[in-house]
Amino acid sequence: MINNVLKYTFAAIALLLTFTARGKGFEVNNLSFGAKGGMSLSRVNFQSSVPQKMIGGLVLGASVRYIEEKHFGLIAEVNLEQRGWNEDFRPLEGYSFKRQFTYIQIPFLTHIYFGSDRARFFFNAGPEIGIMIGDKASGNFDYQHANDDEALQNSFREIEQFTLPVKHKFDYGISAGLGMELNLNPKHAINLEGRFYYGLNDIFANHKTDPFQASSSMSVMITLGYNIRIK
DSSP states (O other): OHHHHHHHHHHHHHHHHHHHHTTSOOOOSEEEEEEEEEEEEEEEEEESOOOEEOEEEEEEEEEEEEEOSTTEEEEEEEEEEEEEEEEOOTTSOSOOEEEEEEEEEEEEEEEEEEEOSSEEEEEEEEEEEEEEEEEEEEESSOGGGGGGOHHHHHTTOOOGGGTOOOSOOEEEEEEEEEEEEEESSSSEEEEEEEEEEEEOSOSSOOSTTSSOSEEEEEEEEEEEEEEEEOO
């Protein structure tokens, strides 16, 4: 089912590109480049369940946006994003642990907008791929030897995730966001976007003999961007 979702999403984008070109090559009416920065709030969808809270991270990126048809465009981005999780130890007290992954992510998005020349609202959605380039864990206890911690053992909670090696550094999923853009003049604009990402690949090994049968990423990103129209 997951493979079918990705296949149909990529096919839809290819079809939209074909129709936009209209058999005459890309006759660009609006081409812009942008940069953005902001923060993400993320967690990992574990199965079996791991009590956790959202963890904050950094988002930085660059984009290219192409618009020819009114109300419709296409966006490609290259972003740096930090994702992971923050362990929730309640009712235990005095414990803290977080594990954060750094990704290079590449979304391919359909851009739908409406509004005036001065201000417009937009909706972005499409597939995303990513590659993990960093893995950092930190805690206020000896999480590398959690089996020796009597309080953790008596809490009957999962502990393998503290040191479990990453199996899949390649990630893919679906992104969707809403935002607003303000045109400062015909060539310069700023935008604010909230975007949701749902990962479709597991971070850790997911065989029946492994601790977790699922471990996919989920994040919410809030970014402020600046676009320069070059044509």
